[in-house]
Amino acid sequence: MTVNKKKAVRFGVKVFFYLYIIIIFYFVLLSERYGRETGYQTSHVNLVLFKEIQRFWNYRHLLSFEAVLTNLFGNIFAFSPFGFMLPIIAKNGRGWIATVFSTFIFSLVIESCQLFMKVGVFDVDDLLLNTVGGAIGYIAYRISLKGYRTYDRWKCKKK
Numbered sequence: 001m002t003v004n005k006k007k008a009v010r011f012g013v014k015v016f017f018y019l020y021i022i023i024i025f026y027f028v029l030l031s032e033r034y035g036r037e038t039g040y041q042t043s044h045v046n047l048v049l050f051k052e053i054q055r056f057w058n059y060r061h062l063l064s065f066e067a068v069l070t071n072l073f074g075n076i077f078a079f080s081p082f083g084f085m086l087p088i089i090a091k092n093g094r095g096w097i098a099t100v101f102s103t104f105i106f107s108l109v110i111e112s113c114q115l116f117m118k119v120g121v122f123d124v125d126d127l128l129l130n131t132v133g134g135a136i137g138y139i140a141y142r143i144s145l146k147g148y149r150t151y152d153r154w155k156c157k158k159k
Contacts, residue, residue, distance in 0.1 A: 001152070010089060017085045024078065028110050029119055044121040052125040075129035076136065079103055083137025084144075096138060103134025 001009075046052055053072065060068045082103050087094040094102070107130035115122040 013088045043115050043118050046123040049124050076133035079130040079133030080137035083134035084141045099138045100135050104131045
């Protein structure tokens with residue numbers, strides 16, 4: 001890939017990354033679909049790891065499929081793009097630890113905003129699931145990068 005093409009790709013991913021950040025904040029803090037139109041009178045906090053995950057799993061037959069899917073897997077899938085795009089837009093390529101740590105910090109910022117704005121729940125389970133999502137995104141990035149490099153070498157040999 002030429003230098004100009006790399007710059008264009010990085011710029012496009014940066015634009016998409018910033019839009020992604022805005023969309024995440026909207027859905028977590030403002031989206032009426034998830035009951036965010038009015039804040040609570042007090043903040044809601046869960047500091048017990050696996051408490052909400054276990055509750056959603058144990059009561060999955062009583063809850064809607066959408067509620068279980070959103071809580072258990074939505075947090076993972078919502079943060080996978082973060083882990084995928086961050087190494088692309090970072091100048092140094094961001095390694096595994098830096099990407100996972102950055103995902104955790106981004107998630108902590110979002111959870112803290114929920115706490116201070118009194119919308120949703122500050123939940124350590126969300127921190128865990130979001131961080132796992134970022135790690136999965138990074139793994140997908142590495143697999144994609146390896147696939148692209150393999151394809152590129154094959155293409156060069158073919159010429």
